[in-house]
Amino acid sequence: MATNTNDDTIITTGVQQINTNERNRPDETVVEASDLDVYYGHDRAIDDVSIEIPEKKVTAIIGPSGCGKSTFLRCINRMNDQIDVARVEGDLYFHGKNVYDDDVDPVALRRKIGMVFQKPNPFPKSIYDNVAYGLRVQGKDDEVDLDEAVERALRGAALWDEVNAKLDASGLDLSGGQQQRLCIARAIAPDPEVILMDEPASALDPIATSKIEDLIADLTQDYTVVIVTHNMQQAARLSDKTAVFLTGGELVEFDDTTKIFENPNDQRVEDYITGKFG
Ligand SMILES: Nc1ncnc2c1ncn2[C@@H]1O[C@H](COP(=O)(O)OP(=O)(O)OP(=O)(O)O)[C@@H](O)[C@H]1O
Ligand SMILES: [Mg+2]
Numbered sequence: 001m002a003t004n005t006n007d008d009t010i011i012t013t014g015v016q017q018i019n020t021n022e023r024n025r026p027d028e029t030v031v032e033a034s035d036l037d038v039y040y041g042h043d044r045a046i047d048d049v050s051i052e053i054p055e056k057k058v059t060a061i062i063g064p065s066g067c068g069k070s071t072f073l074r075c076i077n078r079m080n081d082q083i084d085v086a087r088v089e090g091d092l093y094f095h096g097k098n099v100y101d102d103d104v105d106p107v108a109l110r111r112k113i114g115m116v117f118q119k120p121n122p123f124p125k126s127i128y129d130n131v132a133y134g135l136r137v138q139g140k141d142d143e144v145d146l147d148e149a150v151e152r153a154l155r156g157a158a159l160w161d162e163v164n165a166k167l168d169a170s171g172l173d174l175s176g177g178q179q180q181r182l183c184i185a186r187a188i189a190p191d192p193e194v195i196l197m198d199e200p201a202s203a204l205d206p207i208a209t210s211k212i213e214d215l216i217a218d219l220t221q222d223y224t225v226v227i228v229t230h231n232m233q234q235a236a237r238l239s240d241k242t243a244v245f246l247t248g249g250e251l252v253e254f255d256d257t258t259k260i261f262e263n264p265n266d267q268r269v270e271d272y273i274t275g276k277f278g
């Protein structure tokens with residue numbers, strides 16, 4: 001859907017709703033972490049990370065297994081709330097509003113910052129109901145509006161042509177690549193601003209992967225995408241910005257993707273990218 005307006009980005013509930021457009025950050029930054037730490041019990045998984053993620057661009061997060069990529073991604077829409085032992089310190093802003101403030105409603109936040117996981121996880125429901133799910137949760141039940149929104153999201157996820165004749169079929173009966181595009185349709189249906197993707201193509205074959213990559217490139221017309229990937233070529237092909245995390249949850253370098261891959265400042269980044277470790 002092409003109607004992302006920053007003017008009504010409301011992520012709080014209750015009487016004192018805060019319009020997140022009342023911000024004092026540069027316009028192009030949509031998500032900002034400042035001195036962010038994440039602990040699981042006593043173990044630190046993210047170490048003092050500060051980063052500004054630009055609007056309507058693809059930002060790739062790369063780094064060796066266990067360096068905190070998924071943990072960082074989950075901070076952005078507070079999915080870590082669901083992990084009992086996880087504790088977040090420092091600040092994480094969405095349009096200048098700290099998402100860990102007491103008045104932020106995580107459910108409203110996740111409507112603005114959707115997520116797609118490594119393994120396609122459609123609900124055991126029809127294709128239509130998968131995509132309509134988030135809208136119905138928001139109380140939208142007008143049949144005509146839902147039909148339109150479902151079609152728009154499926155078109156946005158480059159799946160409409162393959163499924164429009166069988167919207168009542170189960171989402172689980174689609175191929176893996178189609179299931180992942182269904183999950184992307186489900187994520188974009190509530191009209192988020194940011195889509196977080198945690199290795200969205202790593203369970204797919206090369207053809208399905210290339211379809212997802214084409215789709216991600218198209219999504220940046222309307223959305224900000226933050227993607228975790230283990231695939232360097234994919235990061236280089238797809239992203240505008242690349243953040244390199246290394247063991248211990250440290251953000252070692254964040255810059256334009258071409259700079260990171262052609263001329264990184266940090267020797268450890270060069271070693272990682274050239275396959276010396278990781
Ligand atoms: N639910 C959890 N409980 C306790 N520790 C966790 C939990 N999730 C992650 N960790 C730990 O936090 C660290 C970072 O994990 P995370 O999953 O964020 O890494 P990652 O970079 O996404 O790795 P991978 O590339 O393998 O997916 C690891 O040491 C991991 O063991
Ligand atoms: Mg991970």
